[in-house]
Amino acid sequence: MSNRLINILVPVISVILGLIVGAIVMLVSGFSPVDGYAALWNGIFGDSYNIGETIRTITPYVFSGLAVAFAFRTGMFNIGVEGQLIMGWLAAAYVGQAFELPTGIHAVVAILAAAVAGGLWAFIPGILKAKLQVHEVIVTIMMNYIALHTANAAISAISGGKEKTDKIHDSASLSSEWLASLTQFSRLHWGFVIAILAVIIMWFILEKTALGYELKSVGFNKNASEYAGMNVSRNIVLAMVISGMFAGVGGAMEALGTFGNMMKLNAATGIGFDGIAVALLGANQPFGVLLGAILFGALKNGGLNMPNAAGIPTEIVSIVIALIIFFVASGYLIRLFLERASKKKGVQKVKGDK
Amino acid sequence: MEYVIEMLGIRKEFGDFVANDNITLQLAKGEIHALLGENGAGKSTLMNVLFGLYQPEAGTIKVRGEEVKISDPNKANDLGIGMVHQHFMLVENFTVTENIILGSEPTKFGTINIKEAAKKVQKLSEQYGLNVDAYAKIEDISVGMQQRVEILKTLYRGADILIFDEPTASLTPQEISELIQIMKRLISEGKSIILITHKLKEIMDVSDRVTIIRKGQGIGTVTTAETSPDQLAEMMVGRQVVFKTTKTEAHPKEAILEVHQLNVKDNRGVDRVKDLNLTVRAGEIVGIAGIDGNGQSELIEAITGLRKATSGKITLKGQEITSLKPRKITESGVGHIPQDRHKHGLVLDFPIGHNIALQTYYQNPLSKGGIIDYKKIDKLAETIIEEYDVRTPSAHTPARALSGGNQQKAIIGREVNRDPDLLIAALPTRGLDVGAIEFIHRRLIEQRDKGKAVLLVSFELDEVMNVSDEIAVIHDGHIIDTVKPSETSEQQLGLLMAGHAVTKTANKVGGE
Numbered sequence: 001m002s003n004r005l006i007n008i009l010v011p012v013i014s015v016i017l018g019l020i021v022g023a024i025v026m027l028v029s030g031f032s033p034v035d036g037y038a039a040l041w042n043g044i045f046g047d048s049y050n051i052g053e054t055i056r057t058i059t060p061y062v063f064s065g066l067a068v069a070f071a072f073r074t075g076m077f078n079i080g081v082e083g084q085l086i087m088g089w090l091a092a093a094y095v096g097q098a099f100e101l102p103t104g105i106h107a108v109v110a111i112l113a114a115a116v117a118g119g120l121w122a123f124i125p126g127i128l129k130a131k132l133q134v135h136e137v138i139v140t141i142m143m144n145y146i147a148l149h150t151a152n153a154a155i156s157a158i159s160g161g162k163e164k165t166d167k168i169h170d171s172a173s174l175s176s177e178w179l180a181s182l183t184q185f186s187r188l189h190w191g192f193v194i195a196i197l198a199v200i201i202m203w204f205i206l207e208k209t210a211l212g213y214e215l216k217s218v219g220f221n222k223n224a225s226e227y228a229g230m231n232v233s234r235n236i237v238l239a240m241v242i243s244g245m246f247a248g249v250g251g252a253m254e255a256l257g258t259f260g261n262m263m264k265l266n267a268a269t270g271i272g273f274d275g276i277a278v279a280l281l282g283a284n285q286p287f288g289v290l291l292g293a294i295l296f297g298a299l300k301n302g303g304l305n306m307p308n309a310a311g312i313p314t315e316i317v318s319i320v321i322a323l324i325i326f327f328v329a330s331g332y333l334i335r336l337f338l339e340r341a342s343k344k345k346g347v348q349k350v351k352g353d354k
Numbered sequence: 355m356e357y358v359i360e361m362l363g364i365r366k367e368f369g370d371f372v373a374n375d376n377i378t379l380q381l382a383k384g385e386i387h388a389l390l391g392e393n394g395a396g397k398s399t400l401m402n403v404l405f406g407l408y409q410p411e412a413g414t415i416k417v418r419g420e421e422v423k424i425s426d427p428n429k430a431n432d433l434g435i436g437m438v439h440q441h442f443m444l445v446e447n448f449t450v451t452e453n454i455i456l457g458s459e460p461t462k463f464g465t466i467n468i469k470e471a472a473k474k475v476q477k478l479s480e481q482y483g484l485n486v487d488a489y490a491k492i493e494d495i496s497v498g499m500q501q502r503v504e505i506l507k508t509l510y511r512g513a514d515i516l517i518f519d520e521p522t523a524s525l526t527p528q529e530i531s532e533l534i535q536i537m538k539r540l541i542s543e544g545k546s547i548i549l550i551t552h553k554l555k556e557i558m559d560v561s562d563r564v565t566i567i568r569k570g571q572g573i574g575t576v577t578t579a580e581t582s583p584d585q586l587a588e589m590m591v592g593r594q595v596v597f598k599t600t601k602t603e604a605h606p607k608e609a610i611l612e613v614h615q616l617n618v619k620d621n622r623g624v625d626r627v628k629d630l631n632l633t634v635r636a637g638e639i640v641g642i643a644g645i646d647g648n649g650q651s652e653l654i655e656a657i658t659g660l661r662k663a664t665s666g667k668i669t670l671k672g673q674e675i676t677s678l679k680p681r682k683i684t685e686s687g688v689g690h691i692p693q694d695r696h697k698h699g700l701v702l703d704f705p706i707g708h709n710i711a712l713q714t715y716y717q718n719p720l721s722k723g724g725i726i727d728y729k730k731i732d733k734l735a736e737t738i739i740e741e742y743d744v745r746t747p748s749a750h751t752p753a754r755a756l757s758g759g760n761q762q763k764a765i766i767g768r769e770v771n772r773d774p775d776l777l778i779a780a781l782p783t784r785g786l787d788v789g790a791i792e793f794i795h796r797r798l799i800e801q802r803d804k805g806k807a808v809l810l811v812s813f814e815l816d817e818v819m820n821v822s823d824e825i826a827v828i829h830d831g832h833i834i835d836t837v838k839p840s841e842t843s844e845q846q847l848g849l850l851m852a853g854h855a856v857t858k859t860a861n862k863v864g865g866e
Contacts, residue, residue: 210716210724213708220703226660227690227698228712229681 006338010331017334018324025319026312035310036320043305044298050305052183055192056258058297060085062195063250064275065282065289065296066202067118067243072284073206074239075219076129080140081247082272083147084121086265088114088248090151092255093262094158096168106171111194111252118248119241121147126240130233136240144268152264164263174257189257196290198246203286205242215239247272281329299324355382357419358515358546359404359435364413366399373399374410377572379548379565381515386537386547388561388578390554390590392787394757396570397550401517405437406430417515433515436508440520442500446493450486451475454507478509483539497646498529505536516540517548522556523785526645527815527848534560552590552787554583555816566590591789601799604823606635610807611657611776616666618652626652628831630666634776639798639808641822642833643815645851649831650811651693654780657809658690659683660698670776684713689774691765693781693811699765700753706761707735707749710768734771742767743793759790766797777801780811795821815844829853 023033044054064081071078078084092114101109125139159165174189182188206212218225218235226232250271255262278296282288303317327334359381366374373396381387391397402408404415406424414421417433424430430437444453451472459466472488479486484502492500501521508516518537522530537547537560549561557564558578566573566589573589588594611634618627626649634640644650655661657668659680668676675683684690692698700709711720711731720730735749742763746756753761762782769777779798783791798821802808812818818825819839826833827850835850 208725210721210726213715213726217701217704217712221697221701223697224699224701224712226680227658227692229679229684231679 006335009338010335011328013334013338014328014331015324018327021327022320022323025323026316029312029316031310031312031316036306036312039306039309039312040299040302040320042309043302046305047184048182049184049186050301052179052186052188054298054301056186056188057301058293059189059191059195059257060250060253060271061274061278061293061297062192062290063198063246063253064271065278065293066198066286067247067250067272068275068279069282069284069286069289070202070206070246071239071243072279073219074215074235074243075222076126076236076239076243077137078122078125078140078240078243078247079137079276080122080125080143080147080272081243081250081275082268082270083140083144084118084244084247085251085269085272086144086147086151087121088118088251089255089262090154090251091117091248092172092252093165093168094154096172096256097166097261098158100169101171103171106169107174107256110168110172110256111249114248114252114255115245116248118251119245122240122244122247123237126237129240130236144272148265148268151262155262155264165261167260168256172256173260174253175260187258189253191253191257194249194253195293198249199286199290202246202289206286211238215242247275250275277325277329281325295328296325355380357381358383358417359548360414360416361400361404362414362416364400364403364415365411366396366403366408367411373570374403374567375570375572376413377567377570378575379572380575381546381548382563383546384541384544385562386541386549386560388549388551388557388564389567390552390557390564390586391567392552392590392789393759393785394569395567395590397567398519399570400567401437401519401548401550404430404517405435431511431513434513435515435517436511436513437517438501438504438508438519438521440523442504444492444500444503446491448492449488450490450492450495450503450506451488453492453503454510458511475506475510478506482509482536482543484536496529498525498532501525501529501533502536505540514544515546515548517550519550520552520785521549522551522553526813527844528852530556554586554788557586558583568592587788590787601821602803604638604802606638606823607805609633609635610671611809612667612669613653613657614667614669616653616656616668617664618649618656618661619664620652625664626831627656627663630828630832632826632833634807634809636775636807637802637805638823639802639810639821641810641812641818641825641839642828643812643818643825643847643851644828646813648828648851650780650828653828654690654693654778654811657683657778658688681713684772687775689769689772689777691762691769691777691779691782693784695758695761695765700761702752702754704753705750706739706744706746706753706756706764707732709753710735710738710749710764712768714772738764738767738771742797759786762786762790763793766794770797770801774806776807776809778809778811781813782810783812783814783817791817815847818847819844827851 026033026036043050045051064085067081067084068078092110095110095113099106121143125136125143128134128139129136155165174191176190179188180186206216214230214235215238218230218232222232274296278292279289281292281295299321303321306312306317307314357380361377361379364374364377377400379389389397399408403410404424406426406429415424416422422433451468454475455471460471461467475488484506486499486502486506521533525533540547551557561578563575563577564586565575566586568590613630613632616627616630617625620626630653642650652661656663659678662677667674670686670688673686675686696702708731711734714720715726715731720727732749739746739749744760744763744767746760766782782794798808798810810821822839824836825839825842826836827847829851830853
């Protein structure tokens, strides 16, 4: 079996297997998988409203996925995307409602503020790692909690004790009447264009710039990077900050696009954590992350339709969606199986002596 | 002749690549049989076939006259075959006994009977003259003793056929001669040994017969007593090899590197370099001879900026470079072939081409305005790959996939290509075969002849004697003597390395 064929077959088989196991779960719980999947499909592509909402749901996943992937590629585990995203959301919501700036410029300033907020939030674990060798995983996890409650407190302070911030000014909004009218007044906003730009920016930084070369080098081998004259500490901090900036802009999408404000959160949004799965689904490649986010966002949004249209409880929906993603992520196993099956036993070990 | 192992017509393929093609190796009972070949010739593959890690595509294996199929390493163990690996497989914070019983712990009511095991280990150690303390922790004992623990491990499991994979790679000269004694003792106790190596001197010293393989092909088996190093080298490489690197008299000029009263601490805060003075002039190779761990690494790291000096002064062409950043030092004209090519020399997950640009990626013309021109990097890489005979499918192959010799050639190409005024070569030929060693030595001398200063650090006396114009012997953090290769002997160097300062009057030429 040729490599190309395997590359195409793996995701296809993964999705089919996920759908089959999901169907079994629905059958066992007494629901019709046919109705369930029809509802899922309609929830994603059913009409232009659903398509609009699907794209809107995908958008923040692109950013959280990029944030995680960027850190992975540069040798860091950023588990704090959630917190960085929340801080970005807060910053954008604040700038959007507190300042008066010309249309467009206002949005840009708000997005930049979100990037700075996310970047700063990631700077703390970065500098701790670089200077004191504190493991970034524990710091970023704790920073998530701090972000959540700091943001809630800040919302109270900004709004004078209310549960949410005031709506942002129109000048900062990413919403578009044209996009809304195109999609039966879904909440689709211009954020998806920024998401695609972000994908290109990450690709450009990693594959084209000297900075990306350094970041990757430090991620792979700190000793050799130091030997080669790179500033290892600076690169560790920078890797975290850039990762956090992607996360922060993801938060701005919620502030300036979806909601137009920020409300107090009872718990984490989940977007940041799902970003880990999105990044891994996309093999930490910028364009892979885009595909991973599309799968994730589409299933999430389509799943919302399943309780209404097919009477399947949200818990079952979550299980089915998790199963599909699980099988896509375990594509490695399927690849292994295919390679075994195709009898090409040529284990691509490096030849002979070391 | 009675054979304990016969590997007949072994063929092993990896996809399209034939790693072993029709190789025959017959190990007689009670002999030391050397398996000789360049890096990548297929020695390890052959041994992995014998050890059950790979299944051969063709050929038969007989153990003590009976045809067997060795399906996995456990089967090999059962047949009495034991392997002493090049990279020791020991748990650092376990004792010797704990390491030896690992995987076959003797248990009594579910608890490990460590005393019993230790007794057995001690007895084996005495029987074979290994001199190992069964209760010592691995992290506290020398490399030589760690290797003897590996030997004990195989004996404990009842092996009577021992495979030694490059056993001398990390040993000092003294430890090597001890190992040779041990191997002879093992033979006298009825064991048989396969010795994998590419060091001709050892083969001549210990082996009874030699099987040579080249590029996966069996070239033949010869009796050691009837051959010579030259013949072996030619069989191994496939052409004539020059051992004694020919070089003209050095014509040193102005001082390039000057180290004055340098002190350096290691990571644990222990003084490693103590009031060290050293000068390397343009047009000469200064070799630093010494036993591993006498401050060589810290000295090099201090010169190249990887480690801060606690006091003292380092100048390059008269400019002070003490404790500057590595990049500043690199830019001011220092090339560095690092001691550990995997740790410092290469980013193994990068393509070999990217590695060749490791210090220059940000400079014009490879980079402009922070944007890298990967086409130019590839071009540079291809030139160096061509010029330094780096054997790789392409510049895009990950560095990890290259053999050690080719990785090293790439590093040397990269460092020499930057045309540094001072080239530091730390153990540049470690683990390489004669062909690659010859190549690297020639390159070092070439740099010298171009009027560059070369600082060579090596644990191999041959290398220091052959290549250097001046030998500085390091012991316990300072240079205890500086001698000319023509006016010293290996014995004298050995004494100096062990810290016996030789008074000038006793400094006889070639003294026994």
